[in-house]
Amino acid sequence: MLFEPVDLKEQKAKIIVVGVGGGGGNALNRMIEDGMTAVDFIAINTDAQDLENNNSQIKLQIGKELTKGLGAGANAEVGRHAVEENKEVITNTIQNSDMVFITAGMGGGTGTGAAPAIAKIAKE
Numbered sequence: 108m109l110f111e112p113v114d115l116k117e118q119k120a121k122i123i124v125v126g127v128g129g130g131g132g133n134a135l136n137r138m139i140e141d142g143m144t145a146v147d148f149i150a151i152n153t154d155a156q157d158l159e160n161n162n163s164q165i166k167l168q169i170g171k172e173l174t175k176g177l178g179a180g181a182n183a184e185v186g187r188h189a190v191e192e193n194k195e196v197i198t199n200t201i202q203n204s205d206m207v208f209i210t211a212g213m214g215g216g217t218g219t220g221a222a223p224a225i226a227k228i229a230k231e
Contacts, residue, residue: 119145120205120206121147121203121204121205121206122145122146122147122204122205122206122207122208123146123147123148123149123201123204123206123207123208124138124146124147124148124149124207124208124209124210125149125150125151125201125207125208125209125210125225125229126148126149126150126151126161126163126210126211127151127152127209127210127211127217127218127221127222127225128151128152128153128154128179128186128211128212128215128216128217128218128219128221128222129152129154129157129178129212129215129217129218130210130211130212130213130215130218131150131151131152131209131210131211131212131218131222132150132152132157132158132161132163133212134210135148135150135161135162135163135210136161136162136163139162139163140162146208147164147165147204148162148163148164148165149163149164149165149166149167149200149201150163150165150166150167151166151167151169151197151217151221151225152166152167152168152169152178152217153168153169153170153173153174153176153177153178153179153185153186153189153216153217153221154174154176154177154178154179154217155168155176155177156176157178165200167193167196167197167200169189169190169192169193169196169197169217169221170185170186170188170189170190170192170193171192172192173185173188173189173192174189178216178217179215179216179217179220179221180216181214181215181216182216182220183216183219183220184216184220185216185217185220186215186216186217186218186219186220186221186222186224187220187221187223187224188220189217189220189221190220190221190224190225190228191224194228197225197228198228198231201225201228201229204229207226207229209222209225209226209229
């Protein structure tokens, strides 16, 4: 049996790390500061100011109409509804990926409510 050389650069999986809410965004910033490469970082938040301070390549503000950019106010239902408001944009952003990792803090509104909804979109 003969083995042919394989160019590993051509076989790289497209990996996306999604940080949801303030806690998820902080985790992304830490990964970026630590020099993590070979993945695309996407920050998703209802809080426009927090999103502005994120170092991710891609930033999505969700729930603009619902929260007016002020965050979910520790209400997980607001976080979930914010995803519903922007489902198409989220779907278009994470499609064509091979793996999606989602990081979020539990206890606030956006991370707690939006992360499971985003995971469902990623699964679909």
